[in-house]
Amino acid sequence: MARGVLSFPLTSFHDDGSLDPDGFRAHVADRIATGPGALFPACGTGEFFSLDEDEYRTVVTTAVEEAAGRLPVVAGTGYGWAQALRFARIAEEAGADALLVLPHYLVAAPQEGLVRQVERIAAGTRLPLIAYQRGQVAFTADSLRRIAALPNVIGLKDGHSDLDRLQRLTLAAPEDFLFFNGAATAEIQARAYAAVGVPAYSSAVHAFAPEIADAFFTALRNADHKTVDRLLRGFYVPLVELRDRRPGYAVSLVKAAARLRGGPVGPVRAPLTDPSAADLADLKNLLAAGLDLVGASL
Template sequence: MAKVSPETNTAGPSDVVRRLRDGMAGGVLSFPLTAFHDDGSLDPDGSRAYLAAQLATAPGAVFPACGTGEFFSLDEDEYRQVVSIAVEEAAGRVPVVAGAGYGWAQAARFARIAEEAGADALLVLPHYLVAAPQDGLAAQLEQLAARTRLPLIAYQREQVAYRLETFRRIARIPSLIGLKDGRSDLDALQRLTLAAPEGFLFFNGAPTAEMQARAYAAVGVRAYSSAVHAFAPEIANAFFAALRSGDGGSADKLLRDFYVPFVELRDRAPGYSVSLVKAAARLRGRPVGPVRAPLTDPSHADLADLRELLSSGLDMVGAAL
């Protein structure tokens, strides 16, 4: 399929909001992995095959080149390929929200690439390294918004946390359509949801978001990203269905017997939030390859535990390893 040009990608913020809202109601948000060869070079064919398999499981939207997709290790040409593949494979069926980060000047370069590739919106990843005052956090988004036509979704986690007065300021940015929260301060998040303009989107971006999906839903944030969907969409979709249908017993079983042990395994080493997910995808036969340094692949012992847990989780939902 031909690359979508910025001239043909003319959907405005309101249209992207509508498509995201519709998608969020029907499925989890997919944050696809980026495939690499064993030597660490980008594997476009592997990425395409992996994305096709992900899209076949009906996610609400895809977010390529974000944290799970190792945005932090991609150069600009690789980023272009990753986003273009996502746009081509999605073919308009679901929104494509590309990651963009670092300071606003570099983020604007990635934004331009995402525009040219045909992405629908940008997830603005937390800036690099430094802590910043509230005025600076707001200015970061304002500067980026002035340099791209794409709608923006802010992402707060770690060193980025928007206070209420700052949120009111950034909510006035016409192209800012949503906020992804990875801090899990539900009192503060509730204040933001109550102050948000009509139609503003909120996403649960907590690590292994299913663990806190009920708590987030209680403050009105029902949409969530799922790292588990990156390697076991059957499990992620089963939990999503149980949650939306009010099947508390099935949700509890999946949390108790799969998600809690997975989080305990994930917490064994730094970087496992990505490298463990990628290892699990390889166990499913997905051609995603290794992680790039500074991440490292899981130890043999942890891989053995992951295989056992994954097999057990798939058995719960009637899927095969």
Template sequence: MARGVLSFPLTSFHDDGSLDLDGFRTHLGAQLAAGPGAVFPACGTGEFFSLDEDEYRRVVTAAVELTAGQVPVVAGTGYGWAQAARFARIAEDAGADALLVLPHYLVAAPQDGLVGQLERLAERTRLPLIAYQRGQVAYSVESLRRIVRIPGVVGLKDGHSDLDRLQRLTLAAPEGFLFFNGAATAEIQARAYAAVGVPAYSSAVHAFAPEIAGAYHTALRDGDGNGNGKTVEKLLREFYVPFVELRDRVPGYGVSLVKAAARLRGRPVGPVRAPLTDPSATDLADLASLLSTGLDLVGAVL
């Protein structure tokens, strides 16, 4: 999975909010054509929190069918462990390769409870689990030492960007345990994560501009050779940082802007579902201008 950008496809909806499975297939096909390292359907960017179990089943099944073994399919799951296990069984039946365990719902919990959540879910699925620490979930080094001993738990995705603590976690983990950069707009911190041994990252930008995400990933991987060090700096300064500033204007824009940008490129992804809201006209105009700039930087077209 570290060989390419990790794709988190959007879930397509019709204007009335119903699931648009044909739109999802079209969107995912474009994602696969860009050569991601793995596909993560029905996760945060895919609005897992807005899907019922039948919709989840249809989305994950479509992802497995369309991917056809080209790359791993890692489906999202979450809420409390009992509900997470229900989604896990659906993902198993659909043929997913693994699960990304999203932060549980609402309550803060002690370390024993965070570990117990994974233990109980692991007992109820055959699929490998990648824990996601973000929001109210943050594992201590001692908890990580317990987590790596849970059969089936194979990795950790980090969304806190506390690099001191993350370095301690990577040093405490056994060889072969997977770590992923799951920071919001992960490219901003990709170099810093790589410096502590976490080069693999998810990319929301890949969902609407795989040309930009791919160019950044290649430049970062190749370093200063052939001027690629300058490419990283230029993309960060002229595209990624302005995108983050736009994203931070309104809560939920981490998904809403991504969907809006995909629509600007003609992708049939539809609107977001409440409680998210689509961007305002002003923000949409700024997004269109920024997207054009980003594509110009990598020689692509809107």
């Protein structure tokens, strides 16, 4: 998976909020055509939190069909372990290759509880699991050793950006354990993550501008720091500043940018809201500038 950008596709909805399976299929096919390292449907960017089980089945099944074995499909699952296993069974039936275990809902928990949550999910599915630490989930090195010892727990996605803690986790893990940079707008911190042995990262930008995402990935892989800095200054940092204007923009701005490029993704579902007219105008200008940096057009 470290050989290409990790793609987190959007889930397409009609204007009335209902699922748009045809739009999603087209969106996924377009993402796959750009050659990502893996596909992660029904995760945070894909609004997993707003999908019911039937919709989830449609989304994961469609992603598996479009991938057709060409790249791994890692479906999201989450909430409490009992509900997570309901989604896991659906993902198994749909043919997913692995699961990304999203942070559990609402409550803070001690390390023993975090470990038991992963243990219960791992015991109830045959699929490989990647744990996602973000929000109220943050593993210690001892806890990571325990979950990494489970036969089907293969990796950890990190969204905390605590590099001291992350370095301790990488040193505590087995040599073949996978680590992913899952920070919001992960490209901003990609060099820092790579320095502690975590080169793979998720890219929300790939959902609407694979030209930019791929150009950044290639520059980073080739240690082309001039290009990395140019893309950070001219696109990624301004994008983060725009994202931080309103809660939920980490998803709704991505969806709005995809719509600006003609993507059949539709609006976000509540509790998220689409960008304001002023923010949408700024997004359009920024997107055009970012595409210009890589020789592409809106």
